[in-house]
Amino acid sequence: xxxxxRNLRICDKGHKYYKSSDCPSCPKxxxxxxxxxxxxxxxxxxxxxxxxxxxxxxxxxLSQYSEKEILQLxxxxxxxxPNLRASLEExxxxxxx
Numbered sequence: 001x002x003x004x005x006r007n008l009r010i011c012d013k014g015h016k017y018y019k020s021s022d023c024p025s026c027p028k029x030x031x032x033x034x035x036x037x038x039x040x041x042x043x044x045x046x047x048x049x050x051x052x053x054x055x056x057x058x059x060x061x062l063s064q065y066s067e068k069e070i071l072q073l074x075x076x077x078x079x080x081x082p083n084l085r086a087s088l089e090e091x092x093x094x095x096x097x
Contacts, residue, residue: 039087050075
């Protein structure tokens with residue numbers, strides 16, 4: 001299996017990091033921007049960015065989507081669903097049927 005070449009990058013804030021993908025996200029900046037609480041804090045950075053990019057910032061907004069619709073977002077995988085379901089259930093909500 002071929003290995004992808006990792007390139008040194010420097011973000012706007014001066015953090016140095018290596019990436020092999022085209023993703024422009026700086027891991028250090030992402031860690032600093034991670035919420036300390038709320039349902040988004042329970043997710044991986046790609047899953048959190050996927051929801052934020054689609055305007056889903058609250059569990060109430062999340063409840064307006066079906067699981068199938070959420071899984072179609074780039075950055076969301078099946079491993080994210082248990083955390084999302086639990087966050088919805090805490091508020092007495094669920095995914096759209």
